[in-house]
Amino acid sequence: KVGIYNLTTEQTLYLETGEPEDRFFTNISWTPDGNNLLVAEINRAQNHMMLNLYSAVTGRKIKTLFEEHDDCWIEPTTAALFLKKNPQQFVWQSKRDGYNHLYLYDLNGKLIRQLTKGNWNVTEFYGFDASEHNYYIQSTAEGYLERHVYKVNASNGKSHRLTQAAG
Numbered sequence: 001k002v003g004i005y006n007l008t009t010e011q012t013l014y015l016e017t018g019e020p021e022d023r024f025f026t027n028i029s030w031t032p033d034g035n036n037l038l039v040a041e042i043n044r045a046q047n048h049m050m051l052n053l054y055s056a057v058t059g060r061k062i063k064t065l066f067e068e069h070d071d072c073w074i075e076p077t078t079a080a081l082f083l084k085k086n087p088q089q090f091v092w093q094s095k096r097d098g099y100n101h102l103y104l105y106d107l108n109g110k111l112i113r114q115l116t117k118g119n120w121n122v123t124e125f126y127g128f129d130a131s132e133h134n135y136y137i138q139s140t141a142e143g144y145l146e147r148h149v150y151k152v153n154a155s156n157g158k159s160h161r162l163t164q165a166a167g
Contacts, residue, residue, distance in 0.1 A: 002037070002054075016059050023042060025042075026042060030056070031082065034056065040052075042076070047072065049076055051065045099119060101116040122137050124138035134151050135152050137149070138150075149161075
C-alpha cells in the first residue's frame with residue numbers, strides 16, 4: 001500500500017491501487033503542484049513496470065503514463081525529477097535500451113526525447129542548471145571503470161567533460 005499522511009488532519013489516505021496486490025510500488029514522486037503522485041508499479045516477476053499518476057486528494061488512479069517491459073528484469077531506481085521552468089515535464093531514468101539513460105516526458109505520458117544515448121550508463125543525474133539549458137551527469141562513457149562528470153546541452157545533447165583525472 002501507498003499512504004499519504006496529512007499532518008493537519010492526522011489522517012492517512014491510501015492510494016486505490018487495485019489488483020493484483022502482489023506487486024511493488026517504487027520511485028514515488030510528487031508532482032510540483034503537490035496534487036498528484038507518480039508511482040512506478042512493478043509486477044512480482046519484475047519484468048513489467050507501469051508509471052501511474054494518482055490523485056493525492058482522492059487516492060484514485062488518474063492514468064498510466066507509460067509502461068516498460070523486459071524479458072528478464074525491470075529495475076527503476078530513481079524517482080521522476082520535474083523541471084522547474086516547465087513543471088509539466090520530468091526526467092525519467094531507464095535501462096530500456098540496455099544502458100541506463102535519461103528520458104524527458106510530459107505528464108500526459110508523451111516521450112519528448114531521449115536525453116542521453118550510447119553504449120554506456122548514466123550513473124548519476126545531478127540535475128539542471130538554473131536556466132535549464134544544461135544538465136549534469138556522471139557516466140561510464142569513457143569506459144566501464146571510469147566515472148566522469150559531464151555538462152550536457154539540453155537542446156542538442158552535446159556534452160563537455162568536466163572531470164579529467166582517471167578513475
